[in-house]
Amino acid sequence: MSGTDGTASIREQASRCREAAQQLAQLDTAAKDALLRSMARALDDDADAILAANAHDLDAARAKGIAGAMLDRLALDGKRLSGIAGALREVAALPDPVGQVTRRETRPNGIQVERVRVPLGVIAMIYEARPNVTADAAALCIKAGNGVILRGGSEAIHSNTAIASALQRAIGEAGLDPAVLTLVTDLRRETMLELLQLTDIVDLAIPRGGEGLIRFVAEHARVPVIKHYKGVCHLYVDRDADLGLALRLLLDGKASRPGVCNALETVLVHADVADEFLPRAAAALRARQVELRGDEATRALVPDAVPATTDDYAAEFLDLIIAARVVADLDAAIGHIRQYTSDHTEVIATRDEAVARRFVESLRSAVVMVNASSRFSDGGELGLGAEIGISTTRLHSYGPMGLEALTVERFVVRGEGQVRHPDLL
């Protein structure tokens, strides 16, 4: 059904994206990489138009009183736009997961069984006012052979339209239906809801943004959703930790970029080293304007620490605040983390191999680090090349998601006429 204004309905748009994705899935790696480089060039070519559209969005956002980090995420300039085009070229240079044979076995009856990666199909990205996601997500989905339906925040609609239009021109020039990249411009909530019900067309929805948006998508979607709500990352400083190393992990984890999901939110300290570690940590945190909120044992050692509440241990502060707690032993640390974990990233500082192993095996978070900073919990840092999101859903993909997470393995079998019941013939 068409909309009353003559535009295609979201179902029609999504169906066309799905058809186009079948064309895309036939392209070989070289053709997809050439397309991604053309898309990068189209962004460069359209820089003036994109920046003008972005200025339009910024004016409207300021008029609505938007400021600070949100305005900053919305803003583009020549340098940022070049960075976005550069990211597309980096995606072009990554290995193509599609067609990879992950396993190969010849069965006793002679049939050869392969597991081969294929694209998921059509991916719906639901995100907030970050125009860079429009290009980044499109590039990753297309590299992995998927159609992509982009539904960004209303504050970025002019920027997103200009970016999508450049990318679609490059797609069309490559002989593909530009609908393989579909930007949803009807931003009514009911249209997004309709998109999230299209179980026969959309293979996966990935929401990116604040917890509110993600919960909304997770609660209303009938299509599969991969999400993460928040990162409440823990550092446990063991009795056998190198305390200098532990302090480095603490400062990097909390102070290097407090507004991201892989920043630390809570530090747990073994009672045997608390009197040595906590005062030193408190001083270093204080010097970096980090507020320390502690339990009674922490405050006995750091008198100016703010009393920590249960809510503090569950919080993703996204700010220069950290919660601290003294724990009796490894088990108490594991117990605390199991209670408060967001399944994102946990870190242990210890020199004791057996303790490290037990920490890793006792926790089921997506990423567990031994003597390394939580800030490495990122697709690029972990070697995925790029990241479309981080999953704390323990299904399909868990932790940072790269290109491979946009594919699935299927079976390809080759035989010479083998049948299961030759006696019947």
Added chain:
Amino acid sequence: MSGTDGTASIREQASRCREAAQQLAQLDTAAKDALLRSMARALDDDADAILAANAHDLDAARAKGIAGAMLDRLALDGKRLSGIAGALREVAALPDPVGQVTRRETRPNGIQVERVRVPLGVIAMIYEARPNVTADAAALCIKAGNGVILRGGSEAIHSNTAIASALQRAIGEAGLDPAVLTLVTDLRRETMLELLQLTDIVDLAIPRGGEGLIRFVAEHARVPVIKHYKGVCHLYVDRDADLGLALRLLLDGKASRPGVCNALETVLVHADVADEFLPRAAAALRARQVELRGDEATRALVPDAVPATTDDYAAEFLDLIIAARVVADLDAAIGHIRQYTSDHTEVIATRDEAVARRFVESLRSAVVMVNASSRFSDGGELGLGAEIGISTTRLHSYGPMGLEALTVERFVVRGEGQVRHPDLL
């Protein structure tokens, strides 16, 4: 909240299963395998009680007028029960996916990144009156370190209770909380609906049974669901097929066990070989009591074929019926399959490598076979060792699902104090 009759609510039961699953996840392979063998022994020990309970179910089913295949699936005897216990021992002998390191990389900064398989957590199995599923699904979930919540059909409730009770005794004797295997005995529909909403506890629901049950679960669950509705499997007989080989695939695919999802439902024949292949195929099918429903071109060659309707091409007959259609070329065959596919299994018979490759690459079904029977589309036949279900959901797992599909890869990182922003320290 407890139920009004004093029993635990489904949320309480599921929470306890989740706690128990954390204990289970700590067991090493040897301990899990010993547990599975004890569970098999417990089934043997309780054979009399289980068969008595099953007789009770069978009486009630007959009184309700249940007969035929459904009654047969419900029925146990000494031999079938031994088979179920044997299947548990086979699961014990399979390789353990948990802890497998699937990738290992040292990053330029020296951190060592591993991808390691961990259990999914808690799996809810929703199934019909097949008591063998109670033991099979429990064994596979437990081997992969997961808690399992079993919600079987009401017709098998006494059998399921007796089987679960034997298995739980073995679990308790191993020092684990028997709640790791939780049988739902409150079979009210609203209780199942509540179970399917427990997104904070249940990691995955797997429905097994008829299309109605699966649609009900898929439409009402808020937890992730892996499903397949039906298997509309196609055989395409190419112009360059070995026609004797194609006939073997056709007969094995349709007549060896028509009631299963990997049976063939439609045969597509290239026009150039239709006059040679179809009359011969029709005679062989007729000799095996298979009804042929064909398009006009088929009926021109096989006058006694029943006219095929569009519905026939979409049907999973689960019976000795097959639809046939003559197609102009490979593209027409691909077009037909894309229109009617259930994403399960497609087969091509051809000697032309290039045609085979294009068939495989143009179709996105979970299993694609070249010159081999669709009936190999099965976890055991494809080398998975056992099968918990077949997924036509293009996410997490696609096609037959074995133990590995009950796990997910996460990241384990080991460093020596590496941080992301050393300049900040």
